[in-house]
Amino acid sequence: MPRVPPARAGLVREVSPRRPFGAVHGGTKARESTAAEFRPGPPRSLPRSSIERQRRPDMPRFKGYSCLVAAALTAIALPAAAQEILRVPYITDIGSFDPDNAFEVGALSAINNVYEGLVEYAPGTTDIVGLLAEDFSVSDDGLTYTFDIVDGATFHDGTPVNAQAVLTALDRRGSDKMMLNYFLWNVTSITAPDDDTVVITMGMPQPSFLDTLASPWGPKIISAKAIADHGDDPDWFIEHAVGTGPFKLTTFDRGSEYVLTKFDDYYGEKPFFDTIELPVVPDIGQQILQLRAGDIDAIPVGYPYAQLAALPPGLDIYSAPAMALVQAFVKPGSVLEDPEIRKAVLTAIAPDTWIGDAFADYATPALSLYQAAMLTPEQPVAFPADMDAAKAIIEAHGGLSLTLGYGAGNTDNVGQAADLMAANLAAIGVDVQILTLPAGAVYGLKDDLDSAPDLLITRSSPDAAHPDTQASVFYTTGAVLNLLGASLPEADDIVGQAFSVADKAEAAKLYEQAGHLWFDAGMYIPLADIEEVVVHAAGLTDIGTRPVFPPGNIDFGTVRWAE
Template sequence: MRQTRRSTMTAFTIPFGRIVAASLLAVPLPAAAQNVLRVPFSIDIGSFDPDNAFETQALSAINNVYEGLVEYIPGSTDIGPALAESWTISDDGLTYIFDLVDGATFHDGTPVDSAAVLASMERRGSETMMLNYFLWNVTGIEAPDGDTVVFTLGMPQPSFLDYLSSPWGPKVISPAAIEGNPPEWFAENAVGSGPFRLTEFNRGQQYVLEKFEDYHGEEPYFDVVEIPVIPDIGQQILQLRAGDIDAVPTNYPWAQLAALPPGLELTAAPSMALLFGYVKPGSPLAEDADLRAAVMTALDPDIWVEDIYGPYATPALSLFPATMLTPETPVDFPSDMASAAAAVTAAGGLSLTIGYGSEGADDVDQAADIMAAQLAAIGVDAEVVVLPAGAVYGLQEAMDTAPDIVLTRSVPDAAHPETQAGVFYTTGAILNLMGASLPEADEIANGAFGITDIAARDAAYAEASDLWIEAGLFLPFADVQDVVVHAEGLTDLGLRPVFLPGNIDFGTVRFEE
């Protein structure tokens, strides 16, 4: 039996708060002149340990200090080389052989070799590490020579390379650092092989990365990356306009994107951020097909997605992000509002609550309000409930008071559909927040796990998605793009769909010459 895996919910949006006046008396040199990139975090780093922390905004920093064997290529879900220059997979799908790049070293001068990979994988696989589940199917790792690493799996796992490519996937750490320091040391220190070194860890205030001069890959454009912690989005916007920072990586108000001030521009890229709703099992929405059709009519994302996001989101095609798979037949919300209102009247009325976590994104807040208004238009008594921070993870222990629909914007661990179905939708999945269960859909999704033909695999997952929606257990609403607002001329941001929105690749970003 496969282990349960963990993904991440959207806990990376700070509400638009009070704008604090910024001093404009001192005008700093532009980052291009200083060769310094300044990108703020809204949420502080909990831990820099790549094996033992589920960071969100810090992904870009961690993934520029540490490298894995493979990685997703910017702007796509294609997998390319990192510390492994090539790899082969056995015909039975049980053996993966990786050939390491030549000449790579860690920031402490230790060479990157197969022994270092083994030490890092042993650390990642330890039961004490939060992210050990990425290696759940690995039964053995060997190093036949200094440049070769061989992974043996317990069962064929077509998603294995995706797990290794994940932004939270296994990284390779200097074996000297592992041996010479206690595990807790890595929470605020780092010795990787990436294009940048961690040189300043000032919790709650600022982090600094400096270019690693002996990096084995392409040299970064910037010499230094400064990462101040600025929780208030209004303050970030003021500092961006003043030239004190170079980007607002996430949470820039959607409504303001159409008219950015002079000197600012945006980069939009595909993302796996999916806005969807969990439906409370046993609620009228889940139990009554006519009422469910009426509610879906009112909640049709074709009505409201553009009002919130403008051109930077589209109605969802299924319960899987559009950048993950495109179903042959997209989900079809009913559209007859008169029939929907008649169904509610025939049922003697309907009351529903729509909830979302207080740590959620502002677009989730807006979507909940619009949905309540749409439901009212067909005679539903709809109430929006803001759940306390973290409460969404305890809904199964409080089902009597749980909302009928819980909205969230989520991103999976990796680009394989298994990391969406097996985390959010299947019975017992760790982020199946309402405890929904549909065995016939589980059977299809679990069967799709081992399919190597991508078209057949995607068709199977799309079929499972249809069943979950038809049963009224989950409702997909919007595929949301990754949008970064930044100084004019900043380019090659290296955004990747699987990364949480706003994670700029410090190794590729540059100013146009």
């Protein structure tokens, strides 16, 4: 199977840029389960039958974020019923609005509401539906994809969306100058037999291709006029945008605020809000103060888990499936290669003993090396549970010293998870040292294993909803985000076989089989599946997050105030 040259850096929760793709091959595949396609239901909440999680009448009021927040415990300013401006803060600044040449994470909600692709994931699911392509089909041999372009769509500059415009945009994406050109690595030709039809031909069958197109980082259709007018200026698209989405980019004020304005000529369903204001507020404490004062309408990511059970009146919680997996990479050559010692360590770090303390009700023990919204395993991984036996093993070996590490850029309590696991390990007699690694340092560890921790705790998210995006990026030999350089050729072979299997259930069985081989060999340890959590003003509904998007990316085209 051909390899795709590395092209990017990716999301592991420590990351700033996204990753080069380049493991065994490129591409992203449609999510699969073992017997039938897993389709997550509506966003989960408390009570579980409700989409929006409401504060119970007996729930205590919030007692204070800190002394800074305590002074702000005043009445919540509730949004007006006819509010037409949505205010959502970004905790990190936007680097670039160029959908072909940047690895944005927190700003994907803005980019994907200004630009559109041929297909997308439907809100709340991993189902692929048409977008600028109102219909699409795949040939029996898996080599030809045909897209029927939607009628009546125009770009924000007034030019029409037709097949030639799509070709121009895809040609830009495939250019050697674009960071994200690897999404089209297997494409051999793109043609337009008429104004309404685009045909894409593949070099080899790639059942994942529609997921590649639906990915939040997948190819977007940029105005051909804008490309012609500004194609020689690589910086223009960083701060300007001409797409087809329900919103236009009208303000790009780096480090301060970004503003989206409703596109009146949008061909699809019109959004509820006229304006989306996106101020940069890097301090979560300040975001909490502003939400309580009514200055913003939601905190999309990062609200402290410990405070979610006691929100003040006027605030609600939206939670939904997400593809955020907390896992441990095991250093090759460490003492954990001893099966008996590894069994004792697995006993102590079993996720069900600490997951509630780290993530409240918004995480579940991982079932496999693949995110739960990606693959439902026939045989979930199992952790031993006899702590007395684990303690005896450590004593028999004369004690044990381990290092646990995580990146300084990690968020959402991954560091606390490491602390809780360390406490459990200490209970069986393991001497644990915790290392907080400098931002970005995790990417150089496989070339300097002497400085690597025995267990590297990370939070990972894939490009798309297919197991291959997890396996071939994080686990296979030489994979770009195989952070400690582990290698198991027999598992690689199974992943290579699964890549071209069109039957979703059969492919899922192969990916699960490879996952068990890696887990049983002590190379990777799945720990927790983390949910999407958005804290918002009461009455905000249809938030529209998608599992494949990094947490916090609200769909501005669907969100609205309840009537």
